Amino acid sequence: MKQTRFNASHRKLGAKMIEFCGWDMPVEYKGIIDEHIACRTAAGLFDVSHMGEIHVTGRDALAFVQHISPNDAARLSPGMVQYTALMTAKGTYVDDMLVYCIHPEFYLLVVNAANTDKDYAYIVAQKGAFQIGLDNPSDRTSQLALQGRKAIPILQPMTDVVLAPMKSFTCAFGKVLGKECLVSRTGYTGEDGFEIYTLDHEPGPIWDAIIESGKPHGLQPVGLGARDTLRLEARLPLYGNDIDDTTTPLEADFKWIVKFKKSEFLGRDVLVRQNEQGISRKLVGFELVDRGIARPHYPVYLGGVQAGQIASGTFSPLFKKSIGLVYLPIGQTAVGTEFEIGIRDKRVRAKVVPTPFYKRDY
Amino acid sequence: MYPNNYHYTKDHEWVAVSGDTATVGITDYAQNHLGDVVYIELPAVGKHLDVHQTIGSIESVKAVSEVFSPVSGEVVEANADLNNSPEAVNQDPHGKGWIIRLKMKNKGDLQALMSAADYEKYLEGLEA
Numbered sequence: 001m002k003q004t005r006f007n008a009s010h011r012k013l014g015a016k017m018i019e020f021c022g023w024d025m026p027v028e029y030k031g032i033i034d035e036h037i038a039c040r041t042a043a044g045l046f047d048v049s050h051m052g053e054i055h056v057t058g059r060d061a062l063a064f065v066q067h068i069s070p071n072d073a074a075r076l077s078p079g080m081v082q083y084t085a086l087m088t089a090k091g092t093y094v095d096d097m098l099v100y101c102i103h104p105e106f107y108l109l110v111v112n113a114a115n116t117d118k119d120y121a122y123i124v125a126q127k128g129a130f131q132i133g134l135d136n137p138s139d140r141t142s143q144l145a146l147q148g149r150k151a152i153p154i155l156q157p158m159t160d161v162v163l164a165p166m167k168s169f170t171c172a173f174g175k176v177l178g179k180e181c182l183v184s185r186t187g188y189t190g191e192d193g194f195e196i197y198t199l200d201h202e203p204g205p206i207w208d209a210i211i212e213s214g215k216p217h218g219l220q221p222v223g224l225g226a227r228d229t230l231r232l233e234a235r236l237p238l239y240g241n242d243i244d245d246t247t248t249p250l251e252a253d254f255k256w257i258v259k260f261k262k263s264e265f266l267g268r269d270v271l272v273r274q275n276e277q278g279i280s281r282k283l284v285g286f287e288l289v290d291r292g293i294a295r296p297h298y299p300v301y302l303g304g305v306q307a308g309q310i311a312s313g314t315f316s317p318l319f320k321k322s323i324g325l326v327y328l329p330i331g332q333t334a335v336g337t338e339f340e341i342g343i344r345d346k347r348v349r350a351k352v353v354p355t356p357f358y359k360r361d362y
Numbered sequence: 363m364y365p366n367n368y369h370y371t372k373d374h375e376w377v378a379v380s381g382d383t384a385t386v387g388i389t390d391y392a393q394n395h396l397g398d399v400v401y402i403e404l405p406a407v408g409k410h411l412d413v414h415q416t417i418g419s420i421e422s423v424k425a426v427s428e429v430f431s432p433v434s435g436e437v438v439e440a441n442a443d444l445n446n447s448p449e450a451v452n453q454d455p456h457g458k459g460w461i462i463r464l465k466m467k468n469k470g471d472l473q474a475l476m477s478a479a480d481y482e483k484y485l486e487g488l489e490a
Contacts (some may be wrong), residue, residue, distance in 0.1 A: 016397075031452075032423040033398045225397065225424050293401055293421045315400045315423050344419065 004049035005142050006207045013211075013221055020224060021113040023050040028223040035226040036317040039189055040358075042218030043148030045210050046227055048188075052116030053141045053197065054109040054123060058132040061105050068126055068266055069099060070249060072259040076101035081169040081184050084257050085249055086111065086119055091267030091274065093243045093252075095119050098186060100171055108182075110143075112239050126266070142203040146210060147193030147230075149362055150217040155194060158209055159183065163194065177206050188227065190234025190358050232312050232323065233358035235285060241296055241312045242283060242325050250274050251327065252283045281327045283311065285355035288322040289338070290348035299342040300326055307332075310341060316357060323357050363390060363482075365456055369472050370481035371432045376456060377475065379466070384433050386417065387460040388451065391485055396422040399451040404440035405462060411435060413471055417462055420451065433471035435464035 001024045010017065015026035026047065029035060038044055056064055065073040071084035080101050086094040086109075095115040100108035111119045120136040127134065146155055152163045161174035161183045171184035179200040187193040196206065211221060222230075228238070237243045243252050248271060250258065258271055288294055294313035299306050313324030328339070335354050340347040364370070369377045374392035378385045393399065401421040411417060411431040419428050440462050444450060451459035476484060 027424070028397055031398045033400075229423060291401065292403070293426070295426065315421070317398075317423065320400075 002050075002139065004047050005201075005203050006047045006049065006144075009204060009207050009211075010047065010221075015221070015223060018224070021050060023113065025050060026221070026223040028225045029221045032223070032225040032229060033317040035220050035222040036229050038218055038220035039148050039191060039222055039226065039230055040318055041148075042220075043146060043150040043154055043193075043214055044189070044191075044220055044222035044226070044230075045207070045214060046145040046147065046222050047143075047207065048145050048195070048227075049142045050113035051143050052109075052111040052113060052119060052136070052138040053143075054111060054116075054120055055135040055137065056107045056109065056123075056132055057135075058105055058130075060130040060132050061107050064127070064130045064132050065099055065107050065109075066263060066265060067130070068123065069097075070258040070265050070267070070271065071099070072262040073099055073101070073107065074262065078103045079170050079172060081171055081186055083169075085243075085254070086122070087265060087267040088245055089266050089270075090245075091248045091270030092245045093239065093247060093249070094122050094245060095239055096237060096243060100182075100184065115239060137199065140199055142198050142200070144196045144203075144207060144210070145187055145189075145193065146196065146214075147187045147189040147191045147222075148219070149192060149360075150214070150219065151191075151193040154210060154214045154217055154219060157213065158206075168192075177209055179203060179206060181206075188236055189230040190236070190356065191230075191360055192362070226317070229314050229317055232314055232325070233316055233318055233356070235325070235356035237283075237325075238312060247283075247327070248274060248279075250279050251281055279330055281308075281329055282333045283325050283327050284333045284352050285357060286324055286326055286339075286350045287353050287357075288341070288348055288350050292341075292343045292346070292348045293322045294324050294341045294343065294348075294350065300328075301340040301342065301347060302329070302332055304340075307339070318358060323353075325355075328352070364478040366478045368456070368478060369432065369475035370478065370484075371430070371475055372484065373430050375429060375432050377432045377472070378460075379469075379472065382466045382469070383438065384435060384464045384466050385460050386429075386432060386462050386464065388420065388429060388455055389481070390455045393452050393455045393459070396420060396425065396427060396452075398423050399448045402444045402448050402451065402461065404442075404444065405437050407437050407440060409437045411437065411464065413474075429461060431464070432475055433464060433466055434468055435466040437462050438465050439463040
């Protein structure tokens with residue numbers, strides 16, 4: 001099993017560890033609810049070093065990114081970050097990802113841990129005549145996410161990157177605790193915050209220092225358990241649950257990442273057609289009306305007839321109720337639409353609600 | 363940690379017996395593995411349960427697991443306090459976090475269960 005460079009720190013903090021995508025990762029420290037609320041009200045620190053980092057370099061770097069992504073990377077100048085998809089030729093997801101423009105001949109793609117090897121092989125296979133270099137330094141790259149309204153006061157004293165003026169979805173190189181890092185104002189929680197990437201061989205002190213100086217601010221280390229509940233409240237999709245190689249960005253309600261007016265990209269024809277004809281199903285948010293907790297793969301019933309299954313579902317620690325995402329036929333996606341979910345031997349009522357479930361107010 | 367006068371199952375339930383009434387809950391080990399408990403599906407009073415029949419389910423944020431009846435009998439009370447404070451299962455699993463009370467049908471069912479000492483030994487084997 002692979003270990004991140006913060007493994008010893010997690011164990012010292014008493015984390016429950018699990019195997020996740022071949023990595024030995026913390027699933028929780030004090031408890032999912034405590035960690036979730038700490039991140040919503042103060043700050044949370046996540047080890048997300050299992051995420052994948054793929055480098056695209058060279059003369060055709062931009063043209064190549066434009067080929068594999070439906071969003072328009074030409075709009076990025078150095079220091080800008082963009083959310084997009086890695087597309088199949090069918091207009092479906094190989095993965096979702098962030099594209100960092102480091103400079104015009106260097107783009108960093110940040111992809112899901114579960115998909116890193118698949119994505120890299122796929123990207124290599126798309127190379128064709130593009131004049132590019134590709135590299136996959138995922139295992140050497142450490143990544144921390146510091147999320148929450150207290151992120152700046154906690155991080156600023158230990159970095160020369162000036163954080164407050166940074167816009168959302170921008171990045172900057174600088175030192176954190178004297179170590180070379182890439183810092184971006186991004187995250188997967190619905191909070192303000194930063195993600196910190198480094199190739200340093202000993203990044204451990206950064207974790208330890210943030211934990212220590214974050215304590216008086218109410219910071220807690222956060223495991224994969226609360227990472228999932230936080231991202232779902234903010235309606236951020238999870239590959240494998242909400243999006244996969246059978247779903248398109250239009251169906252997942254991410255039309256804004258598809259820029260039809262830019263040049264050719266993989267799957268464009270399919271998406272143009274789908275956009276003209278209209279989608280037949282859409283990913284929507286729901287909450288349970290009855291008691292219980294809806295979880296992924298539970299069957300969904302419309303008018304008594306099975307109509308798919310739950311994509312994401314969990315207990316929301318913030319709202320204290322069962323929330324989730326589900327693909328419903330397009331005629332049944334209006335807010336307020338009721339449907340049923342099979343939970344073991346019962347059918348419980350659920351209704352479509354607006355998303356995101358949580359939107360930060362600062 | 364594990365009360366000496368309770369009986370334990372390999373599935374991590376405990377039973378406390380008083381006369382022919384059995385109180386059933388899940389052990390500290392079980393609650394620790396589940397994490398934050400947020401919902402408990404309780405059975406109806408009057409329901410008859412056989413040994414190892416499902417009592418109900420316990421949902422933590424992360425997962426759902428079933429609770430099995432260690433003994434046979436009729437449900438005489440379900441812990442309604444858990445509807446509003448399911449976290450009692452985490453905070454006091456061997457006390458306020460009890461789940462149901464049964465009128466036992468066959469006290470002989472207890473013979474198949476473990477003592478506290480045996481259960482602790484069993485846990486050591488799981489941790490190894």
